[in-house]
Amino acid sequence: xxxxxxFLKTWRAARRLxxxxxALEAEVxxxxxxxxxxxxxxxxxxMVLRLAEALRMPLDARNQMLTHAGFAVRYKVRDWEDADxxxxxxxxxxxxxxxxxxxxxxxxxxxxxxxxxxTALALFGxxxxxxxxxxxxxxxxxxxxxxxxxxxxxxxxAAIRLRTEDAALGGVPEFHPVIHHLANVEQPxxxxxxxxxxxxLRMDGxxxxxxxxISQFGTPEDLLLDDLKLELxxxxxxxxxxxxxxxxxxxxx
Numbered sequence: 001x002x003x004x005x006x007f008l009k010t011w012r013a014a015r016r017l018x019x020x021x022x023a024l025e026a027e028v029x030x031x032x033x034x035x036x037x038x039x040x041x042x043x044x045x046x047m048v049l050r051l052a053e054a055l056r057m058p059l060d061a062r063n064q065m066l067t068h069a070g071f072a073v074r075y076k077v078r079d080w081e082d083a084d085x086x087x088x089x090x091x092x093x094x095x096x097x098x099x100x101x102x103x104x105x106x107x108x109x110x111x112x113x114x115x116x117x118x119t120a121l122a123l124f125g126x127x128x129x130x131x132x133x134x135x136x137x138x139x140x141x142x143x144x145x146x147x148x149x150x151x152x153x154x155x156x157x158a159a160i161r162l163r164t165e166d167a168a169l170g171g172v173p174e175f176h177p178v179i180h181h182l183a184n185v186e187q188p189x190x191x192x193x194x195x196x197x198x199x200x201l202r203m204d205g206x207x208x209x210x211x212x213x214i215s216q217f218g219t220p221e222d223l224l225l226d227d228l229k230l231e232l233x234x235x236x237x238x239x240x241x242x243x244x245x246x247x248x249x250x251x252x253x
Contacts, residue, residue, distance in 0.1 A: 004048075004068040005039045011055050011065075012037075014170060026054035045071045059226040061170050077223035080114060088217075089115070092230060096120075099232045101248030103210070109227035110174055111135040118251040119244055120233070126203060136178050145185075149200040149207070155185040157197055169227075198236045206243050209236035 012022050019037070023030040028047070035041035036051075043051070048069045052062040063073040078085050096104040096117040103120035107113050112134045113124075121130060127143055129135065138144065139158060145151045159182035166175045201208040210233045220226040235241040 002039045002068070004043065004065065004070075005037050007065050007068050008051060009037050011057060011061070011170065014167070015055050017055075022051070022054060026050050043069050045069070049074070056168075058169050059220065059223050063223075075221060075223055075226075080224065085222075088225060095230060095232070100252070101244045102235065103233040103244070104231065106228060106230050107135060108224060108229075109169070109172065114228065119248045122247050122251045123208075136174060139178050140181055147201055147203050149202055150188070150198070152185055152188040153197055154199050155182045156188060159183050194236075196236075208240045208243055210234060210240055211236055 012019070015022075017025070019033050020030050023033045026033070028050070032041060036043055036047075045066070048066055048071065049062065052065055057065070059075040063075050066073055080089070092106050092115050096106070096115060100117055101119055103117065103123050105113050105116040105120045105124070113129065113131050116124070116131060124130070124138075127138055127141075129138055139155075144154075148154050159179050162175050162179045162182070166172050166179070196211040198209045198211045201210075212231050212233050215230045215232075217225045217228060220228075235244055
């Protein structure tokens with residue numbers, strides 16, 4: 001079996017689609033798809049991209065499937081500081097700035113912080129985190145269980161989120177030890193009655209209760225942007241609102 005055939009079969013199985021399901025989604029015959037998976041037929045570049053889209057593959061996986069089929073990659077990864085990334089950096093900076101005095105940060109596939117506003121830098125800086133550091137390391141540390149009052153709930157939902165991202169990306173080895181670590185946290189005895197699960201921090205004499213929204217780029221053509229997420233935090237109560245105001249006042253130049 002060719003590399004392309006095996007790769008296609010693996011992704012179809014990961015998406016839990018039958019050959020018929022995928023054939024209908026990609027608008028190809030089930031017979032031709034069967035031939036592609038057994039190596040009896042070779043795909044065109046257009047067919048590779050059509051199948052990748054039907055399988056909702058991330059861009060790096062689409063590149064891999066193209067190379068397995070003998071074609072050049074389509075998507076490239078730009079350096080964060082490239083000139084043509086300027087509009088993207090400006091858009092992210094605009095959103096992070098507008099989220100002040102609340103924390104906000106942007107991170108990549110491996111949860112490495114690419115940008116953060118002053119409140120986020122102050123908040124996560126207390127845990128030794130800053131631009132260039134990965135939040136995965138923080139999730140694996142002994143710090144959070146000591147300061148996150150509802151750590152079992154937070155750990156449980158963080159593990160679910162990582163599993164979801166891992167499945168969507170076709171498997172990220174760096175996620176697996178973190179998922180295992182979080183899954184070993186004793187499950188919460190109760191579920192939060194509110195509309196969202198907040199993260200409740202107790203630090204420096206303060207209790208901060210916050211929740212997050214997550215957004216992504218809608219039409220990425222770059223590997224970095226395909227995985228980049230913007231996470232904005234908001235206060236759950238007036239006390240946290242006041243604390244964020246105070247933190248921002250101390251750290252905004």
